[in-house]
Amino acid sequence: MHLTYREWWAVVHGMGLGALFLLAFAGGLAGLYSLRPGLLSERGVVERTRRLQIGTWVMAIAAWATVITGTWVVYPWYRSTAADSPKSLLLANPSTADWHEFGMEWKEHIAWIAPLLATAVAFTVTYYGTSLIKHQGVRRALMAFFTASFLIAGVAGALGAFISKAAPVH
């Protein structure tokens, strides 16, 4: 039941922030989906908008925190030149080299696109506030970009989980 300092950071990066991201996405998407005239009373629109603003900003902040901790805290341990670093171990074996050559190379880059899109969505939800319900085309586009942000982060997260399984940071 003991986790090292580095393993704690890997947990914060992958599971803590990842879970927060997932929760915020689910809430945000449900909020955006139901923000339609006829489904909500005026009071409901006000309440839903407030929840939507919180949800989208939590997702954006979680996305930024995930990529920052991933790149600046966990990644240096992963790519250390030491013979027992995860990168060295993966590359030493041809059957696992692709986890680095493809998996990590993809993950470390695309993950950074997720917070850009999540921030754009959160800003728009805040900018329009309760009048977002009048802009149904924008609302649908927000759902698409919000989902794209989630899927991009999902690819990065899934690759991170597989890489950690093959060669965890200790």
Place this chain on the structure above:
Amino acid sequence: MEESSSMQQVSTPGAGVDKPFGPVAAVFLAAGIGALVLGILTTLAEASEGIKSWLEWSTSVGPLAGKTIIAVIAFIVAWVVLGIGLQRRNPKPSTIFTWTAVLVAVGLVLTFPTFFQAFAPEE
């Protein structure tokens, strides 16, 4: 009765203030630009050892440090500049969202290993 009167008002939440789309266009285009810059730097770093080592702003993080910092700066600068330029404008949302999707898609292609590794110098 109260519920139906409440529902009557649904059609006008936030009524009276029709905000311009410009600021939204600015943040979405900026996100697309950030993704594109990240993609371009990723491919350039693979193609040129000189660029790769120039982007190594942190020894422990490697070239990813320069790539991501420049991409985030591009996002912020584009957001500010476009935000000022489009502040009171009303560009067509479908055009802006299409351009954003195109920029992000190109960024995704440029950050896909099979694509950018094709530009690596032969060993």
